[in-house]
Each structure stands twice: as C-alpha cells, then as structure tokens.
Amino acid sequence: MTMRRRQQIATVCVALGSLVAAAPGLAADEIAPDDWLVKMAGAVQTTNYEGTVIRLQNGKSDTLKVVHVVTDGVIREKVVVQEGDGLEIIRNGNEVQCILPDKKTVRVEEWNDQSALFSSLPSTDIQFGNEYDISIVREERVAGRKAVLLAIRPHDAYRYGHRIWLDIATGFPLQTRLMGDDGEAIEQVKFADITLDQEIHASALAPSTSIENFRWFTQPQRKISHTVDSPWNSAELPSGFRVMSTHQEDLPGRDVPVVHILYSDGLANVSVFIEPSNNKKFARRSRVGASNSYSVENGGYQVTAVGEVPAATVEKIATSMQPN
Numbered sequence: 001m002t003m004r005r006r007q008q009i010a011t012v013c014v015a016l017g018s019l020v021a022a023a024p025g026l027a028a029d030e031i032a033p034d035d036w037l038v039k040m041a042g043a044v045q046t047t048n049y050e051g052t053v054i055r056l057q058n059g060k061s062d063t064l065k066v067v068h069v070v071t072d073g074v075i076r077e078k079v080v081v082q083e084g085d086g087l088e089i090i091r092n093g094n095e096v097q098c099i100l101p102d103k104k105t106v107r108v109e110e111w112n113d114q115s116a117l118f119s120s121l122p123s124t125d126i127q128f129g130n131e132y133d134i135s136i137v138r139e140e141r142v143a144g145r146k147a148v149l150l151a152i153r154p155h156d157a158y159r160y161g162h163r164i165w166l167d168i169a170t171g172f173p174l175q176t177r178l179m180g181d182d183g184e185a186i187e188q189v190k191f192a193d194i195t196l197d198q199e200i201h202a203s204a205l206a207p208s209t210s211i212e213n214f215r216w217f218t219q220p221q222r223k224i225s226h227t228v229d230s231p232w233n234s235a236e237l238p239s240g241f242r243v244m245s246t247h248q249e250d251l252p253g254r255d256v257p258v259v260h261i262l263y264s265d266g267l268a269n270v271s272v273f274i275e276p277s278n279n280k281k282f283a284r285r286s287r288v289g290a291s292n293s294y295s296v297e298n299g300g301y302q303v304t305a306v307g308e309v310p311a312a313t314v315e316k317i318a319t320s321m322q323p324n
Helices: 003-022 033-046 311-320
Strands: 049-057 060-071 074-081 088-092 095-100 105-110 132-142 145-154 161-167 173-179 185-196 215-218 223-227 232-234 242-250 258-264 269-276 283-288 291-298 301-307 321-323
Touching (some): 033 161, 145 173, 232 269, 291 311, 301 311, 311 321
Parallel strands (some): 105 215
Antiparallel strands (some): 060 074, 074 088, 095 105, 145 161, 161 173, 223 242, 232 321, 242 258, 283 291, 291 301
16 A cells, blocks of 8 residues: 555544544534545545445446455455356455456456445545535435435536435445436445444455466556656636646557546546547547546547546547647
C-alpha cells in the first residue's frame, strides 16, 4: 500500500473518531450528511464483511456471494457469481485472479484501488452545494439492518445522481443506486444479507475448486511512464470538473505512449486518452452499464473520453479537447 493511501486512511480514521466522540447517541437525522460520508469512507476502508449481493446492471440481475477482509490496509476478497459461468474473483492486495471454472481458465489482473462492488462512491472532499446537493431522506431497513438513506442530486444533466443506504451502526453502504436524469436507476448494488466485522476464516477466501490444472493468462498491465505537461485541454469543460492528473501511459496493444488526462468533480470521473490516429474522420460512442465513452478524430489524434457519466458529458469533453 502506498504512503499516500496510508495517509488517506489515517485522515479518515481521525475524522471518524472525532465524529463519534462529538456526537454519541445522536439519531441518524441529527448527524450532518457530510459526516455520514466520512463515516462511510472509514467503514469501506476497514470493515470485514460477508454476505449476498444483488446487482442490477445493463437490465440484468446477478447474485453474488462476497467475502471481504482488510488486514493492515491490504484487501483480500472473494466474489462468486451465482449465475452463468460461475465466475470467481479472488483478490489479494492488487493482484486479482478471475477464475472461469467452466472453461478451466484463470486470468490474472492488477486492480490498484478498484472495488468489485463500489465503483462510484463519493469522496469525503466533494464540494456539495456547487454541482450537487446532499440530503438525508429517511431511515429504512436493508438486509435486516437499520439504514439511513442519503440522496445526492446533481444540478445539471452532466452527472448522475446517487442514492446510498448506510448502516446506521457502522456507516457501511448496504445499498447503492446510480440515478439517471429520468429518475430511473441505471445500476444498483444491494446486500440481501450481510455479516459485519465478524471473524472470517482464511479458507473462506480460497477458490471454490482446484485451479491447479487450469490455463493461466496474465493481463498486460497499463504502465504509467511519468507525469507530463500536456498542451491539450477542454474548451467547454462542464462546471465543477478540473484536472486531477496528466500522465503518459503504455497501454496494451498500442505502439506509442498515450496521454491520459483525468478530470473529476469530486464524485464523477472522466478519463481522456489522446493518441495518434490514422487521420480518418470518425466519431464513435459506446456504453457498458453506467459507463459511457466517446471517441473523435482531431488533427491527426484520436481523443477518447470515458467515465461513469451521461453520454452527453463524454461527448462534450471529447469534442471540446484542443491543443493550445
């Protein structure tokens, strides 16, 4: 785990400790919404849990069995899809094994801080009141536990809304829902049952079947070469988005390095990849679940914007990227 990650966890834990000390015995609606986000961040980074998750994505429902353990900041996790080909995801730190029992194959990947369940939770430093409003809606029960429902509503159509049900006792997210501008859920993750902070035996994290004779494939890693000063920027960036980082990366299947610019408004992230093109005019859009992408040719370069944002957002950013 990087020093920066350790510092982030320490900051969250200190803030959480201050919250608990300052507000013992308060009802859910007496705690400020931003303090609930601090409590949630601490719970996601430190909580051990085991349970059954119902995930709705692309109009399809999946049932997942999940075991998750954090030891000294290192994540160990097992996710088993109950339908289809029985995919198992075994994670040990940054190394992830994607096991397909029916095909007797294992694909090894590197994930960094990516989560198998929670891909778009808000950070604790998001500036509400500018691009989003946050409020406590009501108390409900999820997976048999008391939960408080938070609503995060965007001010425009360039970002999604969020509904988050947090366990009142721990702040752990028991249910998350990504909302479109039509008020319909685009994606949903919901625990049907869950056990929090109980001892989990190491055997629960092992593959369900022997993978000794399986075929193994290693996914090529994205290599970040170095930070660069790119002349490219967006002339019509949606309000609230700002540059978080600019790197040069070596991507699998590419002959030359690609410039990667990351934009964020504190909740929604958009990655822009810029690389030489074959000088053919084109525009392509695609969507997978809540993630949209848009590619366009610009002066001999292919510009691709991708992120868990509405299609209009990636199109606006990709088409407005210009070199100074």
